Amino acid sequence: MNVPQSDDYELMRRISRQDEAALSALYERYGGAVYSLALRVTQLVELAEEVTQDTMLKIWNHPERWDPHKGRLLVWLLTVTRHAAIDRLRGEKRQPDLAGTPVEDMENILGTRALVDDPDWQNGRLLRRLMGDLPAEQSTVIELAFFQGYSHTDIAEKLRLPLGTVKTRVRLGLQKLRTLWETATVDPTTHNTNPI
Amino acid sequence: MSSESLRAPAGSINCDEIVALVPAYAIGATDPEETLLVEKHLADCPEAVAELSAYSEITEALLATSPVIAPPADLGARIVAASRGSSVPAQIIRPDFTLPPKTSDLRRWVWLVGTMTAAVAVLLIAANVVWISELRAVRQREDRLLRLLEEQNLNVASIGSGEARVAVLTSTAGQTDLIGTLVWNVEEQNALLYVSNLPDIPADRVYQLWLLAGDLRISGGVFRVDTGGMGWLRFQPDVAIENVQALGITAEPEGGSEAPTSDPILIGEI
Numbered sequence A: 001m002n003v004p005q006s007d008d009y010e011l012m013r014r015i016s017r018q019d020e021a022a023l024s025a026l027y028e029r030y031g032g033a034v035y036s037l038a039l040r041v042t043q044l045v046e047l048a049e050e051v052t053q054d055t056m057l058k059i060w061n062h063p064e065r066w067d068p069h070k071g072r073l074l075v076w077l078l079t080v081t082r083h084a085a086i087d088r089l090r091g092e093k094r095q096p097d098l099a100g101t102p103v104e105d106m107e108n109i110l111g112t113r114a115l116v117d118d119p120d121w122q123n124g125r126l127l128r129r130l131m132g133d134l135p136a137e138q139s140t141v142i143e144l145a146f147f148q149g150y151s152h153t154d155i156a157e158k159l160r161l162p163l164g165t166v167k168t169r170v171r172l173g174l175q176k177l178r179t180l181w182e183t184a185t186v187d188p189t190t191h192n193t194n195p196i
Numbered sequence B: 001m002s003s004e005s006l007r008a009p010a011g012s013i014n015c016d017e018i019v020a021l022v023p024a025y026a027i028g029a030t031d032p033e034e035t036l037l038v039e040k041h042l043a044d045c046p047e048a049v050a051e052l053s054a055y056s057e058i059t060e061a062l063l064a065t066s067p068v069i070a071p072p073a074d075l076g077a078r079i080v081a082a083s084r085g086s087s088v089p090a091q092i093i094r095p096d097f098t099l100p101p102k103t104s105d106l107r108r109w110v111w112l113v114g115t116m117t118a119a120v121a122v123l124l125i126a127a128n129v130v131w132i133s134e135l136r137a138v139r140q141r142e143d144r145l146l147r148l149l150e151e152q153n154l155n156v157a158s159i160g161s162g163e164a165r166v167a168v169l170t171s172t173a174g175q176t177d178l179i180g181t182l183v184w185n186v187e188e189q190n191a192l193l194y195v196s197n198l199p200d201i202p203a204d205r206v207y208q209l210w211l212l213a214g215d216l217r218i219s220g221g222v223f224r225v226d227t228g229g230m231g232w233l234r235f236q237p238d239v240a241i242e243n244v245q246a247l248g249i250t251a252e253p254e255g256g257s258e259a260p261t262s263d264p265i266l267i268g269e270i
Helices: A005-016 A020-042 A045-061 A073-091 A103-109 A119-131 A136-148 A152-159 A163-186 B015-026 B032-042 B046-063 B075-083 B105-159
Strands: B164-171 B179-185 B190-196 B205-213 B216-223 B231-235 B246-253 B266-269
Touching: A005 A020, A005 A045, A005 A073, A020 A045, A020 A073, A020 A136, A020 B075, A045 A073, A045 B075, A073 A136, A073 B046, A073 B216, A119 A136, A119 A163, A119 B046, A136 A152, A136 A163, A152 A163, A163 B015, A163 B046, B015 B032, B015 B046, B032 B046, B032 B216, B164 B246, B179 B266, B190 B216, B205 B231, B216 B231
Parallel strands: none
Antiparallel strands: B164 B179, B164 B266, B179 B190, B190 B231, B205 B216, B205 B246, B246 B266
16 A cells, blocks of 8 residues: 555546546555444444445545645545544444444454555554553543544543543643654654564 | 524634644544634644644544455445446356357257356346345345334433423525424433425535534534435533524534534524
């Protein structure tokens, strides 16, 4: 998935001309990433499939909404996916488990489906490791906000915590994560991103 | 309530307090009123903009923290088929009718019978695939109806007990058959909105309910309508009913907006 921006641009140009082969190529290139994020948010294979399809069709129908000057295609795709998945969760009136299903558990549930660790996901893998360095009460509120779409108030209600406590945990957790991130990206030896 | 009155409010802001909210805003953790404050402040405060920019790398990396898991094998084909506005057609394998090298008549007949049998078998398999697909669709519709019935029962149970207040929303365009009804259970602090005859909107847009409380526009949630324009939304209001003066429904981008971005289609007063 280490794709030059120019390739993405050409792909989106073909999609804007309603080139079906380009849609297939886009799915081949990024469908796994989209589906994986959708599955992480919804925690249901059926919903993840629907979100993946909605996202890809949105790109098919409105390719002009991607502005290459504002960011990489993959990041934009995943942003669209996250919003669509959270919206679908709300539409289904579903409330996933508070702690969420750990990614490792989902891999086990999916059994033989291959887990493809792509080099382009080093940043994500690094941040996942850094999240593990946060106190659990801080990483939990960050996960609930980012992957389940919970606001401060939602989290306070779900975790039965004072609103101020939740706000403090979110702020301190993100500040610490930022410090860890800046340290790790300046000095990559601080955190080994090799999963083995 | 005019369409303008739904727009974002003004408010006095302490810069340090707002900047402290920016990390939470970056990951979508702020409540609607906090989001309004941050977004208003971002327009005038370089410090807040710099803070938001500093967290953008982290939010982008958060998006990629899920290991890639292979989607179902047929999902790509379904998406391409859906892009044509149709379901995946049954794959019919065309038998190769090229004649084999000339042999005895008996062998030729055996070959022809064999080929035709194979062709019939392929067609039967294809037909079965179509019927299985149809059966699956029927079962999915049945599941959806059961879920809807279950939701309706929950709605009646949750709204039907305790003191309730009712508000009627009417069309801003004077369309008399376009109407919404909001039932608010004051004791349980939950509410149910029903609408009928709302126009169909593009797939990438949703309807969003807004509660007008003073200068704040608080989202009650997003919903879609069926082909008949009917829809409903059950939600737990973030404010007490005493603080809500009016309601409005707007069409917003998928996922909803932090503040109304279009004129209301339905409005009502508490």
